[in-house]
Amino acid sequence: MKDISLNIDDYLPLRDVVFNTLRNAILTGELQPGERLMEIKLANKLGVSRTPIREAIRKLELEGLVVNTPRKGAEVANISAEDLHDVLEVRRSLEALAIDLACDKITDEMLDELATNIESFKNAMSTKAATEIASTDVGFHDIIYKSTGNKRLIQILNNLREQMYRYRLEYIKDQESWNRLMTEHITIYDAIKRRDKEAATEAILGHIDNQEINIRDKMGFDR
Amino acid sequence: MKDISLNIDDYLPLRDVVFNTLRNAILTGELQPGERLMEIKLANKLGVSRTPIREAIRKLELEGLVVNTPRKGAEVANISAEDLHDVLEVRRSLEALAIDLACDKITDEMLDELATNIESFKNAMSTKAATEIASTDVGFHDIIYKSTGNKRLIQILNNLREQMYRYRLEYIKDQESWNRLMTEHITIYDAIKRRDKEAATEAILGHIDNQEINIRDKMGFDR
DNA sequence: ATATATAATTATGTATACAAAAAACTCAAA
DNA sequence: TTTGAGTTTTTTGTATACATAATTATATAT
Numbered sequence: 001m002k003d004i005s006l007n008i009d010d011y012l013p014l015r016d017v018v019f020n021t022l023r024n025a026i027l028t029g030e031l032q033p034g035e036r037l038m039e040i041k042l043a044n045k046l047g048v049s050r051t052p053i054r055e056a057i058r059k060l061e062l063e064g065l066v067v068n069t070p071r072k073g074a075e076v077a078n079i080s081a082e083d084l085h086d087v088l089e090v091r092r093s094l095e096a097l098a099i100d101l102a103c104d105k106i107t108d109e110m111l112d113e114l115a116t117n118i119e120s121f122k123n124a125m126s127t128k129a130a131t132e133i134a135s136t137d138v139g140f141h142d143i144i145y146k147s148t149g150n151k152r153l154i155q156i157l158n159n160l161r162e163q164m165y166r167y168r169l170e171y172i173k174d175q176e177s178w179n180r181l182m183t184e185h186i187t188i189y190d191a192i193k194r195r196d197k198e199a200a201t202e203a204i205l206g207h208i209d210n211q212e213i214n215i216r217d218k219m220g221f222d223r
Numbered sequence: 224m225k226d227i228s229l230n231i232d233d234y235l236p237l238r239d240v241v242f243n244t245l246r247n248a249i250l251t252g253e254l255q256p257g258e259r260l261m262e263i264k265l266a267n268k269l270g271v272s273r274t275p276i277r278e279a280i281r282k283l284e285l286e287g288l289v290v291n292t293p294r295k296g297a298e299v300a301n302i303s304a305e306d307l308h309d310v311l312e313v314r315r316s317l318e319a320l321a322i323d324l325a326c327d328k329i330t331d332e333m334l335d336e337l338a339t340n341i342e343s344f345k346n347a348m349s350t351k352a353a354t355e356i357a358s359t360d361v362g363f364h365d366i367i368y369k370s371t372g373n374k375r376l377i378q379i380l381n382n383l384r385e386q387m388y389r390y391r392l393e394y395i396k397d398q399e400s401w402n403r404l405m406t407e408h409i410t411i412y413d414a415i416k417r418r419d420k421e422a423a424t425e426a427i428l429g430h431i432d433n434q435e436i437n438i439r440d441k442m443g444f445d446r
Numbered sequence: 447a448t449a450t451a452t453a454a455t456t457a458t459g460t461a462t463a464c465a466a467a468a469a470a471c472t473c474a475a476a
Numbered sequence: 477t478t479t480g481a482g483t484t485t486t487t488t489g490t491a492t493a494c495a496t497a498a499t500t501a502t503a504t505a506t
Binding site: 015049051052071073 | 497
């Protein structure tokens with residue numbers, strides 16, 4: 001059957017196009033922490049005027065991906081050891097909440113999605129596709145988030161995850177961690193399936209903590 | 224002793240002035256949910272051009288205080304029963320985290336600040352100053368947030384609180400609730416002082432739940 | 447060579463101009 | 477009175493202009 005959705009509203013303001021572009025550039029490391037975002041340069045590169053660039057920067061600023069100094073301009077935010085700690089402390093708490101809600105609310109369809117995701121993960125591992133692994137990993141957690149049915153929770157968790165996403169690219173290349181990552185996902189999946197909140201919470205917290213250790217290592221933070 | 228801080232940098236970009244102004248107008252109810260934010264009208268009223276207005280709106284948009292429809296414009300966000308539920312679900316979890324951290328980290332000075340705050344609350348009650356009560360109530364929680372030492376947590380909790388702040392103005396006028404509010408603050412304070420995490424958590428959750436009930440009543444949501 | 451003052455350049459802050467979409471209005475027809 | 481086509485007005489989206497602060501470059505004196 002054909003999908004006749006007359007996509008009347010495929011219009012996106014330039015500011016949002018720019019916002020998505022810049023955000024992606026930051027998350028993939030194309031724009032590095034500390035790098036200046038110069039309006040005219042970006043405007044030329046993207047072929048638009050300064051106006052949408054500025055509005056996009058305002059949003060990135062509020063999202064914490066960019067820091068702005070009045071009359072000096074914006075630069076890509078640089079996360080400190082303290083920031084990382086703060087983000088992870090909050091994230092631990094909200095991941096626990098998410099798992100708790102997931103155990104209550106997840107549907108059979110979503111459980112299937114998780115199972116499928118784990119299979120994709122195995123495939124990506126066998127083909128050693130790091131990018132694929134990374135996006136599958138993100139997808140696994142997305143399913144859990146979605147199953148909570150709490151839009152605000154999803155939004156905040158995505159934002160917190162985003163804060164460290166760019167620093168994760170390095171460690172995800174490290175094949176050593178793939179097996180551990182997959183084992184942890186399976187443990188989490190099993191616990192949710194059994195609706196075993198205690199086990200699920202323990203598993204997710206361990207999962208986050210391991211990520212924290214990896215990121216700290218890669219970033220050269222001690223402790 | 225004279226305070227010789229040559230406040231060289233008391234400069235604030237107009238966009239931030241506008242941002243604060245609009246935000247305040249929304250939180251105090253001067254701008255009501257559903258009300259349109261028309262750039263030219265606001266620009267004239269505030270005596271600036273559209274540019275800073277637009278940039279401020281972009282930030283309010285990301286903060287969730289305003290919703291924007293492309294080519295139609297922005298309006299003050301209207302919180303639904305579902306939104307309220309989502310916000311409170313997350314907030315409960317993070318308030319519990321905050322109290323937990325506070326029990327570990329709060330200093331004697333900050334405990335004193337809490338005690339002072341409770342005294343201010345009593346004073347405001349005796350003079351029946353509703354505005355005073357409201358700001359003292361906000362201040363009480365601010366002290367607890369601050370004691371966690373987690374900037375990200377503080378930021379998110381402030382944002383969550385903000386989402387319902389404007390709906391709280393009504394119920395704070397209701398003298399009935401003042402005594403309960405104060406009693407709850409005292410209970411929370413005592414528990415933190417004893418570093419009794421269990422009691423403190425229970426107290427803060429009850430406190431949030433009571434707020435939820437009040438807001439639901441005032442907003443005419445059932446359940 | 448270093449430091450300092452000054453001029454030239456560049457970037458941001460703000461206002462304004464113009465195009466195009468959306469909303470409001472007008473007025474004739476049912 | 478309501479409906480609807482066509483027109484006017486308003487509003488947003490985007491680009492650009494101009495002023496001023498920040499940075500860089502230049503030149504001069506020590």
